[in-house]
Amino acid sequence: MPEERSDEALLARAAEGDEVAFGVLVTRYQRRVVGFLVQMVGDVELARDLTQEVFLRVWGAAASFDDRYRFTTWLFRIAHNLAIDHLRKRKLPTTPLTVVSGEGDEQTMPIPAPDKDPMGHLENHELAGALRRAIEGLRDDYRELVLLRHFALLSYQEIAELKGMPLGTVKNKLFRAHSVLREELVGYRQGRIPG
Amino acid sequence: MNVECQRVQELLAESGGRTDTLPEDAVRHLGACQECARAAEQERELARLLAVALPPEDAALTERIMEAVGRRRRAQRLLRLLPLAASVLLVLGAAVLLGGVPGSGLLAAVPGTAVAGCLGLTGGAIAWVRSVAVAAGALASVVPGWVIWGAMLLVLGGLLVGRRLLRRLEARQR
């Protein structure tokens, strides 16, 4: 049976030491946090390590969660700050989103099957891959806002608060970032489809 | 691109290409402007692809995280016990220094059966307290006072450092 309790209710249980409730939160948000951090730091393994650290911090500070905020705003604030700290410390360059398999081959990151149609799946797979590369290629400030909006699912207002930016700036930057991404997708389709 | 088109396309970027949440004038503009209508279509596709661009579920990572949480929880419990353990040691040390609980002291003088009867303590527990008291008395007669004072200071220092470590650990998690 799917877990229907709200994030905040689960966090309140976790604050009392309920590891099962916390496990539900981890399962619910792990993909989004990994996806967000992979794009932020450009390294899949590092993103997995940082994801673990994010959830450990959430666990440790669950009792101090301010319930005036949404859980996701808080979760991704932690993830965002951790990624920024890490980038500052390491001055990491962004690298292609590839993982190294057991045989040492590089593979692009897999994406889930969105539907049962194999052709549609293939097309989605290709387009989503192209989109991830397009996100990687964005200016740093655009990329960060795109990730906060679409992977962390924060509202424009929440992003403005997190980044300490005027709401109008967030709107404008996201509009520009979307314009670039839309153009990339159109270009990708035109380059791929013969004729 | 004119100002109106930019305004409508900003709204479309925010809504993920959905038009049912747009203000009426923006919807009217969409009906009359091909460029914005195309942008709406592209925004919908972008929103759909962004939703599937996440990495897949990673059960191994979830397991790893939960194991780390379990370890962190056990470590926190141990750290929380530190003040209690230090307090017990301090009381014991002070008792030894003041000669309060040697074998012939008050506790040892109280009949085991009476204490057990009144306080519900078992004879075994009383015997254990007695042997600790005797051992402490013996220790006090062998170990110089300054060593015991030194040990107590060390315990106090450990207590303070432990508390600071615990606070730092908790602050780091925020």
Ligand SMILES: [Zn+2]
């Ligand atoms: Zn227009």
